Amino acid sequence: MNADPAPQPRILVLASGSGTNLQALIDASRERDFPGQIVAVGCNRPQAFALERAAQANIDTFIVNHQDYGSREEFDGALMAEIRRHNPDLVVLAGFMRILTTDFVRALRGTMLNIHPSLLPKYTGLNTHQRALEAGDKVHGVSIHFVTEELDGGPVIAQAEVTIDPDDTPESLAEKVQEKEHLLYPIVVRWFCEGRIHLGTDYVLFDGELLKQPMRLPDERVTH
Numbered sequence: 001m002n003a004d005p006a007p008q009p010r011i012l013v014l015a016s017g018s019g020t021n022l023q024a025l026i027d028a029s030r031e032r033d034f035p036g037q038i039v040a041v042g043c044n045r046p047q048a049f050a051l052e053r054a055a056q057a058n059i060d061t062f063i064v065n066h067q068d069y070g071s072r073e074e075f076d077g078a079l080m081a082e083i084r085r086h087n088p089d090l091v092v093l094a095g096f097m098r099i100l101t102t103d104f105v106r107a108l109r110g111t112m113l114n115i116h117p118s119l120l121p122k123y124t125g126l127n128t129h130q131r132a133l134e135a136g137d138k139v140h141g142v143s144i145h146f147v148t149e150e151l152d153g154g155p156v157i158a159q160a161e162v163t164i165d166p167d168d169t170p171e172s173l174a175e176k177v178q179e180k181e182h183l184l185y186p187i188v189v190r191w192f193c194e195g196r197i198h199l200g201t202d203y204v205l206f207d208g209e210l211l212k213q214p215m216r217l218p219d220e221r222v223t224h
């Protein structure tokens with residue numbers, strides 16, 4: 001008798017906008033050896049192109065429009081109800097532009113990832129590309145971290161760098177960073193699904209060892 005194969009970890013992606021990171025994850029999840037399945041995509045904006053991408057890929061979608069709720073708590077309650085309905089092992093924030101309440105974040109502790117367009121702890125919050133340029137930085141990049149109560153402050157799992165050139169604008173920099181995002185997020189989601197990364201009290205365990213520095217992609221993986 002053949003035993004049933006172990007069920008793959010269930011991934012739920014939350015997005016607010018164009019969903020290029022979602023697309024990178026969808027593409028990666030189609031690889032034969034990808035160790036997880038994207039079971040649903042949720043958006044807080046009904047016009048988000050991410051919904052279109054999910055529909056194209058035959059993935060279940062849901063909308064919880066923040067404008068329909070009087071408070072953050074009510075919105076988060078409705079969002080959590082939708083999330084629970086899909087019973088995910090991992091929630092992936094991919095350009096999800098809402099600040100989540102402490103209760104919400106605690107309920108998903110250790111099972112929620114975010115991507116942030118800076119080399120954290122630098123430039124939490126918005127306008128990261130502009131701020132890196134104004135500061136005269138020579139390098140910039142992207143971080144993927146576990147979500148904790150502190151906004152953009154959870155332990156960082158992995159980063160990829162880009163070089164800032166003298167003629168870079170916030171737009172050109174955003175483009176360079178996004179290229180790295182699309183490479184890095186599928187790799188980190190894969191690690192999670194393989195059970196290689198875990199959130200400790202305020203640190204990441206990678207293969208059971210304390211991660212002292214965020215993982216960096218070797219150059220050949222991050223440059224074209």
Ligand code: GRF
Binds near residue numbers: 019115
């Ligand atoms: C990304 O740049 C991500 O770092 C930030 O929001 C953007 C989302 O882009 N948090 P997309 O919707 O995945 O194209």
